[in-house]
Amino acid sequence: MQIPSVANRYVGAAVGLTAAAGVLPAYLLTLAPGVVWSGAGIDSGDLAAAVAVGGVPHPTGYPTLMLLGLAVRAVPLGDLALRLNVLTALAGAASLLALGLLAAHLRPQVGTPVPVSAVAAAAAVLTLYGFAPLVWSNAIVTEVYAFASLFLWSALYAAARACSDAETAKGNPRWAAVAGVVLGLGIGAHVTVALGAPALAAILFSGCRRSRPARRLAAPALAGVATTCAVYVYLPVAAALDPPINWGAPTTPERFWSVVSGEIYRSRLDASDLGATAAKAAWLLGEPVRQLTWPLLPLLAIGGASLTRRFSWAALATGWIAISTLAVSAVYNSRDDEVFILPALAVAALWSVVGVHEVARLAQAAGAGAHRLVAAALPLLLIATAVIRGTDVARHVSMRDATHAAAFAHATLAQAETGSVLLTEDDRATFPLWYARYAPRGRTDVTIVDRRLWQFDWYRETLKRTGGIPTDLPPERLLAAGAWPEDRPLWAVDIEVRGSRSADVLATLRPLVTP
């Protein structure tokens, strides 16, 4: 019996759309209802508050997300934080489409139809990637990584398209320009997408080498990157409008560079303890297997070998992305440093999809019996793994019930006296309070002061202008000196974390009075 096939030009879309359709309902069912305390989404309050006021979120500013957020803000439908979460889920699902399209260009026997069974197996592999805990948890609450992934893999797909045309003609400058434009947008989503630039160059220069169109393609690609990196202009423009969320107030070249280069986080890049760094790197190297599950490992290896043999430039480009992002994650030390390996997980998924196509090709070459066996068993095994994995991971990553951060902020603001100033010292307090304060119908009379940011000139300037409080000395010292305005009751918001769940956060409002 002949196994039905999918025409060559639709293979990538069929794989990507099937996977996206598989994960999107899961993402929406586990979507965070607003801003959250949970690990992956702890910055959601900061990002949503920045969108609410058209401001500048924490470095590196994420202008692409801010611009997309402003578009979403204009849609008067439900809570803004929830709308941004939905947008993130859509970006996460769409990134699977980009990966599917790229993988179709890198498969063996490009140009031939692909059996439906192989398409289903490849889609199951991408679904398993979408169900990886790290991927899933970053796709259901406002964060930048789903957008970064979408733009990075879309850019590489466009570059591959530019080159695939090159093999029959002179290359396609339009696709090269699209690759540059999308990569620029990705850099605006997260600066680590810039690590994709060498990969993109490798595809354009090595992948198109045979017909020598690289120079024709390099110029439009560079122009595209330069054009869309201009999204960073958003930062000084927004900062100049003096929003209350204005990290770094990047209105001068020095401050702009401080924000986009993440100056305040630079000290977290530390590899001085070689033993610890090596141990962390080893752990991160094993993450693709742990995150994507063991059944994918043979496919990953076969796909990697297939790419090395047939498209060495693609193996080089994607290998660079995996290794460079693993290295960044190994030497960067923060609460969420593991998230930097997301591109490495995507590379593993990409190679695994190529592995599926390679296995299907080998089975076809081995004879009808082997072909039928693989066509039946491989998709079945992978789909079952994806279903089991998805069911298991959903319980752990779901943010559906993560209402505590919003409730905390809401109740805190509700209890605050008129004109209160709330002193915070933890992201879990500051970010949800910012969002509740600056979202529509927030408490406009309340000012939130993060003690950790007090050390920065730009923060005190912003507070003075937008909060109307004295900033010559920290509030507690002014209070002790009897110089704190009586009409601005001062409260400390303390946060104590007693567990890993959102419900395990103890928050306390403590009135501060003159001793």
Add this chain to the structure above:
Amino acid sequence: MSRWLTAGVAVAIITVLSAAALWASAPPAARAQTAPDVRLRETPAPRSHTAPAAESAATRMTLQLSNATLQANRETLPDGADLTLLAQPTYVALPGAGPNLLRVSPAFTVTARDAGGRDIELSPAARMTFIQPNAEGASVLRLEGDSWRAVPAVRLGHALIVQPTRTGTYAVFAELPPDWPLHDDLLTAVALNAARLVVDDLATPP
């Protein structure tokens, strides 16, 4: 590239990744948050807590809530015994109370000690009344160790009345549905009004 070399690449990938996945243990999580703790400027970093002011505030709140009723009850105590009602800092969510249960009142701690400093039982006639608008959706819980346990409460209109047979810490909680909207006004009302506590009939044990 020969087939053997291709197979070698595949085996190498499997070996390296599976060894890393099986052998390496998770590194300790870094604690750095988004807002930096490190100081980059000269302004002195504020202290992480302001204990003297907090102590003062707690004391003041104790005195404010030790109202006339409480004072009258205190006068009936034997010499040297003490009865206090301490409103702890206003709060918001606690472990052990349930995933969507939100504490919407300050925690009120009742202590009653005899002249020797030992805890004494409260009179069965002692009552704590929490006034708040949605008594139907709220409950009073008592802190036992790290967990909050429900105590029987009688609902009378907007009042939740409990019999604090034991000294300890009590607070009002309200169920928070998963789809609770951010700008729901109900919780606001609860949070604002739950602070109105009336203590009735606190008396010496028989």
